[in-house]
Amino acid sequence: MPRPADTSSHLSSLRERAMTKLTGGVRSDLSRTSTSEAMAVLFKLASSPDTASDALAMLHELQVHQVEVEMQQDELRRSRVELERNLIEQTTRVEHAPAAFLVVDQATVVSEINLAGVRLLGAARPAVLGRPLSSFLAPACSDALQLMLTRARDGAQPEPGELQLLPKDGVSEKLLCTAGRGPASGQFVLVLMVSPPSG
Structure with missing residues (x-):
């Protein structure tokens, strides 16, 4: 053998x-x-x-x-x-979470969004996907959002920041936003919640 x-x-x-x-x-x-x-x-x-x-x-x-x-x-x-x-x-x-979950790129273009995110932005999912999140926000928030994405890209510890939606019926809601690295390179996961009223 x-x-x-x-x-x-x-x-x-x-x-x-x-x-x-x-x-x-x-x-x-x-x-x-x-x-x-x-x-x-x-x-x-x-x-x-x-x-x-x-x-x-x-x-x-x-x-x-x-x-x-x-x-x-x-x-x-x-x-x-x-x-x-x-x-x-x-x-x-994730789809049924109470907080809004979005996946965006560096230009804030939305590629994924859950039901809470759709409700928060007040638009149908097809109208949100492929559109920059910044187009739903007050212009003054663009820099703050970009800073959060840059920090997430650099691996910094996520810190909640405040954003503001464009006014609807004369009311502009404030949001708490946390950004982290997304599932693929160049993507970011955003968690958005309505900021509790101050005072």
């Missing part, structure tokens, strides 16, 4: 010899050989006294490997189902 270090080359050589023998000396492309063909070769080799020992050892290794692969596939399927379930749960939590 070959040493463990030689097993791979030995099995490959044995398989090649077997295929040559079974095909009457005509070499075939081993990379195109199907699993069922390989198993047929092994069973044929196992029935010959000259090659039975090696063939049975190789067959056993292949069967163990097949079981291992099936177990890994089952584990991957379970992991995928679990990850998908967790993603759905997290997405649902």
Whole structure:
């Protein structure tokens, strides 16, 4: 029997010899050989006294490997189902959170927004997505928002800042905003809440 270090080359050589023998000396492309063909070769080799020992050892290794692969596939399927379930749960939590969550770029263009954000800005989701958040804010807030994004990009500890919405019906709401790095490079997550009235 070959040493463990030689097993791979030995099995490959044995398989090649077997295929040559079974095909009457005509070499075939081993990379195109199907699993069922390989198993047929092994069973044929196992029935010959000259090659039975090696063939049975190789067959056993292949069967163990097949079981291992099936177990890994089952584990991957379970992991995928679990990850998908967790993603759905997290997405649902963010979507229905009481605070407004937005994902914006450095130019404050909104790429994601939850229900609370839609309500806060007073516009339908399609009207918000692709539009700068700054277009919903008082012009004086642009610098403050950019400063928050710059601090987030630089990895600074998030600090709440105050922003102000454009007036609606003569009323302009003040917001507390926290900015952090987003899910992708150049993106930021903003959390917005209506600032409690002072006094």
